[in-house]
Amino acid sequence: MTALKEFQRLEAAGVWRATPADQRKDVIVSLGDASLTILDLRENVLAHWSIAAVARANKGQRPAIYHPDGDPGETLELDDNGVEMIDAIEQLRTAIDRTRPKPGKLRLWITGALGAAVIAGIVFWLPDALLRHTVQVVPAVKRAEIGDALLSRITRISGQACMTRDAREPLRRLSSRVLGPGQRGALVVLPAGVRTTAHLPGGRILLNKALVEDPEEPDVTAGYILTERLRALTQDPLEEMLIETGLWSSLRLLTTGELRDTDLERYSEYLLSKEPMPLSDDVVLAAFETAELRSTPYAYAVDITGETTLPLIEADPMTGRDPRPVLSDADWLRLQGICGE
The missing domain is CATH 2.30.29.30 (Pleckstrin-homology domain (PH domain)/Phosphotyrosine-binding domain (PTB))
Incomplete structure (x- = not known):
């Protein structure tokens, strides 16, 4: 350099x-x-x-x-x-x-491109500095490409994403209602694999089909979508991925724009097994208020007794107000059939 x-x-x-x-x-x-x-x-x-x-x-x-x-x-x-x-x-x-590195010559590329700087800096400042710089400069189109690659590997485990002709527009309306008009294609419903929700670099949010098929009202599903978006905003999804896959993954992405298949496989498996990041009640309530969503249905879906989610019930920002509907009854019924028989 x-x-x-x-x-x-x-x-x-x-x-x-x-x-x-x-x-x-x-x-x-x-x-x-x-x-x-x-x-x-x-x-x-x-x-x-x-x-x-x-x-x-x-x-x-x-x-x-x-x-x-x-x-x-x-x-x-x-x-x-x-x-x-x-x-x-x-x-x-x-x-x-x-x-630029040539296939099969990673050792030569490391020596020529970074040399002594990598050897000296790897112990002290390089990993964190490289991670921050990579996350900062990777463009949105590359993040979306990485998200697509991860989704392809996840569906090998979960099965192909659910979609019917009747459910396509209701799913887009739900995404637009909760996440904003620019996110109409952000939601992916999977028949298995993900426990409840997960998020990918590029903005996609994955939903287990039970979150669409089981609730009696779309406010529950909307609550899960909104809280998963909060987790994505709390820590950059690309940063989380590079932390999990390690220093060489950041270095390869920064210099070649690519990730190894083994890193993608490893992270997709991690996504399906990790516990959801906890969120503070204040942050969650503020997000529900901004989105004009009731927090009570989501709170009871998380804990049917309401004991562990009592703050979300007592401080529901829509109490006494008339929030915008999440979906029409007809759209909700069509969306609940997204995985077919």
Whole structure:
């Protein structure tokens, strides 16, 4: 990474767009520490891109258009006023391409890329620093790809995800109602495997079919979905995965953008066996209030006596109020048949 030193603190003006549907914004682009930082004109951070995962859409043309590898919808344009930045990015991309590991030569790659720094730092600061940096720079499209790979392995154990034609839209409406309109495809119902709920990198939430088939009202299912999302927000799902799979998993993901099949298998098995992370009652109640959901049905589903979930019953934020329905009766009945006979 010595090639980075001459470009540290390099800045340029550019134009950034998060998605094709968003407006283009004038931004400041800062290069350093193997990543591009994109800030608005008030110096609020809008995005971090790893140089190793930056692709160019129009080689040799101006303005130069860059995007995260695999996500051409998010773009950064640099015109002739940013020639120095463009040259720096191209030099670094070329240098990184030359040092990418070749299949079957992991030992040679470690020696050439990190050398003595890995040997000296591995005992002291490298694991935690590498983990934090990897979690920060991995783009959303790669997180979703990792989540899909994990789901593929989980369904080998649990069976294929449940879905019927009649239940497809009710499931999407439930996801939108609890998690927000941008999360319509976040829910996956499994016939077995997961105890109650689990979450994956990329935003997917897994539900055991019993949480859909057994409750008399959708508020129970909504409560389980909401609390699982809180767990995903409490600790980054990708961070949790990399902690479980170890240092080399973080290093491989950062430098190659890939994970070993053995790491994916190991973590998918861990997800299906781990105990759910406990959440404080105050955090749970605040989330139910924001989502306009009753906490009492969920509390009794967790503990039929209500003894261990009494705070969620007594402080139900919707008591005396008329919350929005989770689903219509017709949608709930269709959703309860999602796994068929």
